[in-house]
Amino acid sequence: MKVGFIGLGIMGTPMAEKLIAGGHQLYANTLHQVPPELVEKGAIACATPKQVAEQADVIFIMVPDTPQVEEVLFAANGCAEAQLKNKILVDMSSISPLETKAFAKRINQLGADYLDAPVSGGEVGAKQGSLTIMVGGDEGVFGRVKPLLALMGKNITLVGGNGDGQTCKVANQIIVALTIEAVSEALIFASKAGADPARVREALMGGFASSRILEVHGERMIKRTFEPGFRISLHQKDLNLALQGAKSLALSLPNTATCQELFNLCAANGAKDLDHSALVQALEIMANHKVSG
């Protein structure tokens, strides 16, 4: 199949490679130069998103945030300037669920289908082809694109209609951030009270406090291994989507708001490029005490 890929960064490049490896002709575009290793593997570099959309039947987008998706779709030389009839646009970026619904409507009016399909699993998941993919859109369209998604990910779920994939991703990022914060509060309490946080963590695993975050990020906090992983600056972006969404929806998310403030505190202290488990450092700064003693 002729597939397009727009946005060839840390995530997009390995994802596009999986599509080529799956036997598909790839039309590629990115803000700067298409990576030479992709062209060597057979990708055709296109000068604009419009050119990608003219050539390919299914066009994937993987860019940083909502304004970049809007640009790729609707700016001069964007996808919307191509003849889109019967084509499918699949936005795998993590962006605003509310804007996504509007983008999908505009694309549908041009005769094309739209899926929002944000991922979790990071660079490692992209390289392994093991991303979790949360999809919003029409069930029939999902069925047609699923074999392509299956080249990039493993746990692929149709959550609902357009926007619901992005909503699910935001929900994921809320839970992950707030659980990291929960483990941080528990471990710093234990440490300050004179207990060994490593033994406390072990005692809690298997009970009602157990989670993937306690397992993986709890260990990072105790062992002080804060190289990313998933950077604080990216999680700040995702919580911004949650908080902006909450404002639009007339919804109060008190602990998401506090969590964002704690990430801001980390960033103010030079930790924005550390793994998000370094959120614990915000509480440590406030208490002048390290979890690991």
Add this chain to the structure above:
Amino acid sequence: MKVGFIGLGIMGTPMAEKLIAGGHQLYANTLHQVPPELVEKGAIACATPKQVAEQADVIFIMVPDTPQVEEVLFAANGCAEAQLKNKILVDMSSISPLETKAFAKRINQLGADYLDAPVSGGEVGAKQGSLTIMVGGDEGVFGRVKPLLALMGKNITLVGGNGDGQTCKVANQIIVALTIEAVSEALIFASKAGADPARVREALMGGFASSRILEVHGERMIKRTFEPGFRISLHQKDLNLALQGAKSLALSLPNTATCQELFNLCAANGAKDLDHSALVQALEIMANHKVSG
């Protein structure tokens, strides 16, 4: 062995039954009348904690909060009035870690050993003998008492010295409350944004957002099954231990503080005897929107 049990409420009665079933002579005392079913099974009812401590070699305590433990130990007709030399006091109540250290020191000065051994698992765990038990105290003393604890629980861990068992329990209650709150924020965001919270929850299970709380309490929120379980009023008591402890330790626990406010909001709206997963109702009240639609 001659064992004592002080505090025969919803938790204490089935725990004491396990000790009798294990072949031990039980000396029992509680604020009101010792339950007749315990006496029928062979328990000897004692008029005061002092009488229990005079008869038994290992004395278990299971009462509501810190002041009640202090009363059982040190008030008139309390344990400390008995000859305690070479005896072991085991406090299985969930109380202040800081006060526990002071209680242990005073009991040690009377020639007796002290373990703090709070539990999680609730009434169901007590009846099944499957409680999780988090122990603080001397390793040798722990070894001597462990066969008795094994009659009441399954996952039994020596976390550290006196107070560390209580500290671990507080850490557990912080994580459980804050994870319930995290799942609440995620599901109400999803629901308000128009997605199906049940499908969002399913898509998130298995990923980094996964936890026992998402599994069990997330389902309760969606199905609106809020009969306890673990009551909001009890979790309020436990978060109070966390917040009082944080104050004493000069530590900031911002999301624990907010969580307690949300439990207070639930209690103000008649939900204090519902399961703690009903915390989601606080966010629902604030947003005038139900997660289940």
